[in-house]
Each structure stands twice: as C-alpha cells, then as structure tokens.
Amino acid sequence: MVIVEAKLIALDWGSTRLRAFLLGDGGKVLATRQSNDGAATLHGAEAYARALGDLIGDWRADHPALQLLACGMVGSQYGWREAPYVRCPADAAALAGQVLRLDDALSIVPGLVDDAAQPDVMRGEETQIVGALALHPELAAEACLVLPGTHSKWARVSNGRVTGFATHMTGELFALLRQHSVLARLMPADGSSPAAPEAFLKGVDAAREDGGLAHQLFAVRTLGLFKQLAPEQLPDYLSGLLIGHEIASELRGAAPGRIALVGDPALCARYVQALTRFGQPAPLLLDNTAPAGLWRLAQTMKLI
C-alpha cells in the first residue's frame, strides 16, 4: 500500500455547486466530492460552515493540519464573507496577495474586476485562469482564455497577467429563452432533443450576418413556423445563434491570439465548432482547471 500525503483541500465553490478536491504533492487530485450547496442556496456563515462539514467533515478530521483554499461565489458580497475584487491587470501573485483569511484554516481567493470601461467581474474563473497558465505556461505570454457557461468569460492574458475580460450572458439567455420565451413553444420539452449539429451551425452562420441578436432570435420562431427547421432542431439553432453572437462580438475587437477553452467538454466542443466556422484555428481544450489554480495560488501564498 502506497501512502500518499494530502497537502491541500481545494474548494471550487460556485453559485450552484460546491466541489472539493483533496490535493497531494504537485497538486495531484487524490479525491473529489461535490454537493449542490452552491453559494446561491446558502445564507449566513453557519450555513456555509455546515455545508462544508457535510461534504468533507471527515477529510478535515482525518487531516486536521490541512489548509483549505476556496474560490468562487463563496467570496462574493452575498457569500460566506466578501473577498474584495482585485483590479486588472493582475497575475497569480496579485490574487495571492489579496486572499481573504476567513480563519486559521480557510482562505478565499478574491475575484477580478475589469473597470477599464463599464465594470466587469469574475469570481472563480480567475482561479481557473491561474490553473490554465500553470498547466500550460506557453499561454502566459499572450493568449485569450474563454470560459463558456451561464456567464461566459473572455479573458486576455499578456505576460502572465489578465489584462482585461468581458462577460457574455450566453448560457443564461439560452436557458431563459429555452424555457420561458415564445421560442420555447415550438420546441420539444427540455432535454428531449437529440443533438442537431447542422442546426447549430446554421445558427452560428446567422450570427455572422447583420441584424442584431434581438431580431435574429425571432427567426428561431419563424424557421419553426415555416418548417425550415424541425422542432428538435430549434434548441441547437438557438444555441448556435447565441454562441455565434458571443464569438462575433469578441472577434470584432483586437485579434484574440491563441485561444484556450476552459470548461465543460460538451459545451467547449460547441465553441470549437463555432470558432472553426469563424475561421479560427483549433483552440486548446482544458477541463476544469480550478484545482490546478488553487494549488498554484496556495504555492504562491506559501500555504503549502
């Protein structure tokens, strides 16, 4: 039997989920657990403490000396305690320097704010970015890190620092329109549609034309009404339209350079397809890099 020593408990604590990672030497993931005790469901310090105990009380009992480092909405003003945003440009050292010590054992990574124009914020993604750069140091010189999701983030990295970023409410708009809008009426019930890659690409192509999102969305209805798309194709057309608009909007600015996609593989696969349609080279693909980011930040803080 090989004894592997645990070095850090890393917590990726977002709005909807709490994910815990027991990390060993070099940030190796020894064990993972998750629960639905996301920050959006918890109110007050006791609720957070209880959620943590429920998920990994035994880890802490078994390893009483281990430090815990958390990122995500747990540090928002509606979270366990607020870890104020760090301003861009910022690197791992800037984030590590502003980590909030909640108690002797638990620290919370701050989010980032880009206030060059209207303020934009992230919480949790800054740690995923640190993780991506730790795993792929070649990205640090110049890259664009894209983190698709409910609120997609496009972050520009230069010389190891996040120089700026933009949020797109793509995933949330999809969910709202899929569930609550007039567009939903012609679609099958949620979850019952097989993948329709052609409809997805048709949506991406539409986004590359002029017209404005609020106008083009209406075509989801009319293409259904006129039977140019089958009901089960409409959700993918909508997805392509929204992801296409996100990409079109980002590509209108400065050339993004090397793109790395970080996140859920199925969702990232959609972005790969869409980016290809926009003539972009194949991006680098990374799964959840939060554990690697928390490990790197813990190193930078000399927590381990």
Place this chain on the structure above:
Amino acid sequence: MVIVEAKLIALDWGSTRLRAFLLGDGGKVLATRQSNDGAATLHGAEAYARALGDLIGDWRADHPALQLLACGMVGSQYGWREAPYVRCPADAAALAGQVLRLDDALSIVPGLVDDAAQPDVMRGEETQIVGALALHPELAAEACLVLPGTHSKWARVSNGRVTGFATHMTGELFALLRQHSVLARLMPADGSSPAAPEAFLKGVDAAREDGGLAHQLFAVRTLGLFKQLAPEQLPDYLSGLLIGHEIASELRGAAPGRIALVGDPALCARYVQALTRFGQPAPLLLDNTAPAGLWRLAQTMKLI
C-alpha cells in the same frame, strides 16, 4: 338626439387582448370594448365564438346586418382559423384580396411574411400600418413605420407598399430579464420603480458602443454591484440598452427615412428619446391605428 349609424365592427384580436370597435361613417369610433380573451388563451372555434359573444353579443343583436373584420393572432395557425400570410411587398389591396371569410358576417385579415432572407412575420401590425397610411397619406411614398412592443416591428414602406420588415424581441427580452434573470436580483420588485430617464439614456448610450448585447447586459448587474446605478434605476438602464440595440441594428442598414412610431404612447415616448440620442429627427407619433386600418381594408374589400 343624433342617430349615428354603425357601419362596421372592427376587431383587433391579439395574443393577450381582444379589442372591439364599433365604427360609423368615415371610420369614426362610436364605441370600444376590450377583454382579456386574447388568442393565446383560447383553444378551438367555440372558445373564439364565445369570447366574441361575451364581449359584443349585444352589438351584434342591435346591428344584425353589420360585418365584422378582425386582425391579429386570431388568424394564426393556432387561432380561430388560419388566414395564410401575404408576401411582401404588399399593399392594402393585396391584404384585402386575401382576407379569409370565416362565415357570412366575419372576415379575418391575413398577416404579412417577409421571406427575402430568413422569414419574418407579423399579424395585426399590417393592419396598423394600413391605418397609419390611411391617416397620414404623406407616409405612403417612403417611410419607416416602427411598432414597439413585445415583438417590435420595423417596416419599410415605399409607394404605399410594405417592402420588408424586421421583428426585434425587445419587449419579451426585457420581461424575461426583468423577471427571471440574475439581473432581476438587484432590482426592486416589478412595477415599483419610478421612471429614471437618465439611467434609460445611459443604457441607450451603452448600446451605441461596441460590445454585443449579451455582454452589455451583464453591466446591468455590475453597475448595480458597484453602486454606479441605484436599484430603482436598473430597469430603465436595461430598457435603454435593449431599445438602443434595436435602434442601432436598424440604423446600420439603409437610412430609414421618415420614421413614424405607432403604439402605446408611454412606450413610444421611450423610442422618441432613444432615437433623438441617435441623432434622428423627431418621429411622427401615432396611437393604435388598427381601427383605421380595418376601416380602410373594409372599404378596399367593399365590405362597407
């Protein structure tokens, strides 16, 4: 006592409301009534017949020889009976020629389809446009008719014909985001906000910048988080952003020419403010022109 003879019963029968107008000579409105028996709430011919009887059964009993002419979603494939769309370009004569005779007394005006690119449709607005041109013949030569609402329509008119149009889901997006999105959390409960014209214009100005709608929407959250806007200002900022994007998208194409706004005065007032911000001249303002449109179509059909 002056006896005014009723000539036509005009029905503006949309998704959410049924509005009836008893019209006399020259299309003069003698009486109006409305109910919440919109097409979206009714299923089957009997339900429509009952809704009509409930609202104006006495009018029909008092004037048994009167014809009824209806426009709106009552003629959709999910309505009382489908009145197939007429293709653009189309004028009042083309619409009148395709009116659906439901029975001896009741006829339904068809909607319009613009299938130059992806199909776009309207039902009810075509009649409002006919009414606007009847009331303001000077618009017929060349104009842009804007009908703000849940699904705003921008219709180009040339030589008395609607040559094409575009729908923007502006009103529906506002309602979805106001009620169901992350943006709603920082806002006061629906309906409790006083008007915040400065926040509205700030939203319009944001829409004139680059960035994409799904990105700029997130600023509704961050401007609230960073207290750059008060909670009660956020709904108006959101409204300005959405209306601004609608206008920006339409102004990117061919110059709109003379703009006429048709619809709810309070909503049209927002469009006037926003159009002014875009440097457009003051538009013509018209309230509901459906009765005038139904009257003109009835004349064209020789129904009266």
